[in-house]
Amino acid sequence: MTAATHSKHCPCGGLPKGAIYEQCCGRFHSGAHYGQAPTPEALMRSRYSAYVLRLRDYLNDTWHSSTRPIELMPFDADEKWLGLEIREALPVEADATEGFVEFIARSKPAGGGAAERMHERSRFVKEAGRWLYVDGEFPKRLSWPPRAGFRAPSTI
Numbered sequence: 001m002t003a004a005t006h007s008k009h010c011p012c013g014g015l016p017k018g019a020i021y022e023q024c025c026g027r028f029h030s031g032a033h034y035g036q037a038p039t040p041e042a043l044m045r046s047r048y049s050a051y052v053l054r055l056r057d058y059l060n061d062t063w064h065s066s067t068r069p070i071e072l073m074p075f076d077a078d079e080k081w082l083g084l085e086i087r088e089a090l091p092v093e094a095d096a097t098e099g100f101v102e103f104i105a106r107s108k109p110a111g112g113g114a115a116e117r118m119h120e121r122s123r124f125v126k127e128a129g130r131w132l133y134v135d136g137e138f139p140k141r142l143s144w145p146p147r148a149g150f151r152a153p154s155t156i
């Protein structure tokens with residue numbers, strides 16, 4: 001699966017705000033910088049955008065091997081992602097190997113119904129020069145159960 005090439009605002013909202021896809025998460029979804037988001041926040045954003053664009057390989061490749069599901073849950077074709085809000089992303093030092101990002105992702109479930117809010121504080125580690133998603137905790141459990149893929153199944 002390849003990333004769509006379209007000059008639209010990035011699904012993540014853009015970093016900086018309003019940045020187009022190619023200049024934001026698109027840089028990490030394909031091409032020379034594949035999987036090389038420079039900060040935990042950039043990786044978190046690129047993973048959110050990968051959910052929106054259904055980039056299964058990217059989600060797998062940016063998930064730490066210790067918590068990655070054997071197989072990602074299938075994407076829900078009718079689910080609509082409504083937006084991402086970064087609540088807190090602390091700056092990381094150049095030599096940091098761990099980072100955290102707190103965010104809220106909103107989605108509209110398949111078949112209609114009220115929008116859902118997914119509130120997570122994700123943990124990332126840096127290995128071999130790349131940031132990887134490890135796991136997350138749920139500060140307020142605004143939406144439960146968590147959406148597939150933002151959290152490894154507890155059976156793994």
Ligand SMILES: [Zn+2]
Nearest residue numbers: 010012024025
């Ligand atoms: Zn983006």
